[in-house]
Amino acid sequence: MKKEDPPIYASGTLLSIKHIISECRSFEMDRLEAGVPKIMAEALHPDNISHMITFIIKTNIINSL
Structure with missing residues (x-):
């Protein structure tokens, strides 16, 4: 949203x-534990927002966004 290039991840x-929701293998177990679906449309659906918040906080991704 900032009109700048996105940061480069460690890989x-x-x-x-x-990448975070559907591609990154580093976070695969964390996604599963938080109940985040791997399909983007499902993961971002309002019914799954609490799962996404849990995942973002647990993995500390919030500091990279």
Whole structure:
């Protein structure tokens, strides 16, 4: 949203919402434990917002967003 390039993640991948939710293997177990669906539309659905918040806080991704 800032009109600047997204940060580069440790693996050399662009840090994006799509990468965090559906592609990043580093966070796969954390996503499962938080109950975040791997399909983007489902993960961002209002019914899953509490799962997303739990995941973001637990993984400390909030500091990278």
